[in-house]
Amino acid sequence: MSDLGSQGDYTFAYLDEQTKRMIRRAILKGIAIPGYQVPFASREMPMPYGWGTGGVQVTAACLTPEDRLKVIDQGADDTTNAVSIRRFFQRTAGVAVTEATTEATVIQTRHRIPETPLREGQVLVYQVPIPEPLRFLEPRETETRKMHELEEYGLMHVKLYEDIARHGQIATSYAYPVKIEGRYVMDPSPIPKFDNPKLSGNPAIQLFGAGREQRIYALPPWTEAVSLDFEDHPFTASKAPHDCDLCGARDSYLDEVITDDAGRRMFVCSDTDFCAGRRAKGHTGRLGDPA
Amino acid sequence: MTLHTPEFSQKIHGPDQPLLKVEGLTKRYGSRIGCADVSFDLYPGEVLGIVGESGSGKSTLLSCLAGHQRADLGRIAYDGRDVLAMSETDRRRLSRTDWAYVHQNPRDGLRMGVSAGGNVGERLMAVGARHYGQIRGKAVDWLGRVEIAADRVDDRPSAFSGGMQQRLQIARNLVTSPRLVFMDEPTGGLDVSVQARLLDLLRGLVRDLGLSVIIVTHDLAVVRLLAHRLMVMKSGRVVEQGLTDQVLDDPQHAYTQLLVSSVLQV
Ligand SMILES: Nc1ncnc2c1ncn2[C@@H]1O[C@H](COP(=O)(O)OP(=O)(O)OP(=O)(O)O)[C@@H](O)[C@H]1O
Ligand SMILES: [Mg+2]
Numbered sequence: 007m008s009d010l011g012s013q014g015d016y017t018f019a020y021l022d023e024q025t026k027r028m029i030r031r032a033i034l035k036g037i038a039i040p041g042y043q044v045p046f047a048s049r050e051m052p053m054p055y056g057w058g059t060g061g062v063q064v065t066a067a068c069l070t071p072e073d074r075l076k077v078i079d080q081g082a083d084d085t086t087n088a089v090s091i092r093r094f095f096q097r098t099a100g101v102a103v104t105e106a107t108t109e110a111t112v113i114q115t116r117h118r119i120p121e122t123p124l125r126e127g128q129v130l131v132y133q134v135p136i137p138e139p140l141r142f143l144e145p146r147e148t149e150t151r152k153m154h155e156l157e158e159y160g161l162m163h164v165k166l167y168e169d170i171a172r173h174g175q176i177a178t179s180y181a182y183p184v185k186i187e188g189r190y191v192m193d194p195s196p197i198p199k200f201d202n203p204k205l206s207g208n209p210a211i212q213l214f215g216a217g218r219e220q221r222i223y224a225l226p227p228w229t230e231a232v233s234l235d236f237e238d239h240p241f242t243a244s245k246a247p248h249d250c251d252l253c254g255a256r257d258s259y260l261d262e263v264i265t266d267d268a269g270r271r272m273f274v275c276s277d278t279d280f281c282a283g284r285r286a287k288g289h290t291g292r293l294g295d296p297a
Numbered sequence: 298m299t300l301h302t303p304e305f306s307q308k309i310h311g312p313d314q315p316l317l318k319v320e321g322l323t324k325r326y327g328s329r330i331g332c333a334d335v336s337f338d339l340y341p342g343e344v345l346g347i348v349g350e351s352g353s354g355k356s357t358l359l360s361c362l363a364g365h366q367r368a369d370l371g372r373i374a375y376d377g378r379d380v381l382a383m384s385e386t387d388r389r390r391l392s393r394t395d396w397a398y399v400h401q402n403p404r405d406g407l408r409m410g411v412s413a414g415g416n417v418g419e420r421l422m423a424v425g426a427r428h429y430g431q432i433r434g435k436a437v438d439w440l441g442r443v444e445i446a447a448d449r450v451d452d453r454p455s456a457f458s459g460g461m462q463q464r465l466q467i468a469r470n471l472v473t474s475p476r477l478v479f480m481d482e483p484t485g486g487l488d489v490s491v492q493a494r495l496l497d498l499l500r501g502l503v504r505d506l507g508l509s510v511i512i513v514t515h516d517l518a519v520v521r522l523l524a525h526r527l528m529v530m531k532s533g534r535v536v537e538q539g540l541t542d543q544v545l546d547d548p549q550h551a552y553t554q555l556l557v558s559s560v561l562q563v
Binding site: 143156157158160161163164167168170171172236237238239 | 385386389393408410411412414415418419420422423424427428429430432433450451
């Protein structure tokens with residue numbers, strides 16, 4: 007593995023040029039048909055599937071030496087998964103890295119969209135475990151492909167119907183299905199539904215990579231993504247009804263953290279960069295000291 | 298949503314126009330014949346029974362008519378439209394709106410992991426219904442029509458008896474007011490008493506909704522009770538067809554005679 011660190015062009019970012027070309031083709035096709043799942047020949051990556059090999063391959067195919075990479079896992083830059091992937095690209099591509107959303111050109115993410123609005127020119131790469139939104143009720147791949155082709159999406163609403171019948175409301179709180187530009191229904195990966203509105207009309211390029219399932223899909227900038235719902239049970243982008251205990255933010259997605267054996271809890275921004283940025287500007291929450 | 302009622306169809310075409318016109322329909326499985334050279338007309342509000350021994354091609358014919366399999370030869374015109382020339386999108390749309398298909402085994406026609414209400418509501422949602430309360434109201438209404446208590450609406454079909462599952466499948470199929478219903482042995486695999494009740498229910502629904510039905514069975518009791526006209530198949534071919542009473546009371550073909558006499562012996 008020692009040559010992985012080399013800056014030589016043809017091992018840049020781990021994948022060989024032919025593989026990258028194949029993945030880029032899939033990405034371009036995905037961008038041309040927003041929300042459509044493009045099959046691609048997923049490669050073995052030196053990490054387990056659960057670690058987001060699909061996202062890693064998409065990132066590898068996108069990175070240029072000038073890029074600045076940010077990697078988040080559930081919003082945090084410092085989890086094992088995020089740190090490993092970031093190190094991997096530092097080693098194999100020698101790219102600059104950052105934790106600041108505003109400074110990153112490429113952001114690989116698992117389960118969140120950053121709170122800080124993205125801008126044109128940025129690329130957000132999602133790690134996707136199960137790309138097929140219809141899988142829940144229709145396990146046959148041949149059939150789901152047909153359903154996408156023929157726009158037969160009644161089944162998606164059956165899933166939401168079941169939610170309401172069982173829980174009194176749409177209980178799906180993450181991987182909440184969206185319809186893209188009135189055409190393809192897409193699984194946005196397991197982001198909280200709180201993040202769904204950010205999928206739509208986003209100036210950044212959004213790319214989705216599923217390694218085990220060998221699918222890539224994409225949203226070009228400014229693409230419309232509508233969360234499915236019922237007229238009498240409209241979609242709501244809900245979050246815990248609290249403010250961040252560290253930075254006081256009222257409109258960011260929160261993680262609940264148990265703080266001691268007595269079961270005391272606190273709510274903190276899941277987006278660590280966003281929270282730190284606010285504290286650096288002097289905002290504080292119930293338990294926070296200004297940084 | 299474009300839901301046609303039988304009255305509507307009669308206004309356009311008059312009762313003299315067949316709803317379904319089948320000509321020379323043939324399906325082979327390799328060198329084996331599934332069904333061969335089948336022709337018939339089905340008029341609005343008419344129930345056509347198809348009988349014949351096991352392997353005579355009844356299911357093959359039905360699945361070709363419903364578009365689950367592609368016929369090798371022949372023509373099918375539904376409501377004046379050439380079904381075999383239709384795009385798959387149009388054909389599948391037809392089978393979600395105008396047509397319905399009741400399988401012998403309710404497991405093939407139901408989503409076992411979805412509640413009764415979701416099963417009935419699926420076709421409504423497939424054609425664009427987006428109001429939960431209305432979908433659920435319709436589902437409960439239809440469960441009532443097939444004699445399933447409203448408080449079972451959130452139960453999964455796996456918690457239902459075979460007869461209830463079959464009634465649920467019927468409700469799921471009829472909720473969008475189809476005009477043409479295909480049924481393959483809908484009473485097969487059920488206890489005799491359950492069969493009788495289901496038949497009764499079916500007869501009521503067919504009459505009340507003015508459905509056109511093609512029903513495959515090898516039970517002549519089903520045919521006597523439901524079918525206006527009867528088609529007898531043997532080795533993939535139609536050997537006799539006519540008004541049900543005529544065929545049963547005065548069978549012309551040797552095979553039909555055997556079929557009728559074997560029932561009378563029971
Ligand atoms: N998928 C298939 N592949 C090959 N042959 C088939 C297939 N399905 C049916 N056949 C053959 O086609 C003929 C007609 O079968 P079909 O199932 O239509 O009969 P059927 O009248 O419905 O019989 P049953 O009363 O037992 O349901 C039989 O010879 C059968 O073996
Ligand atoms: Mg059969």
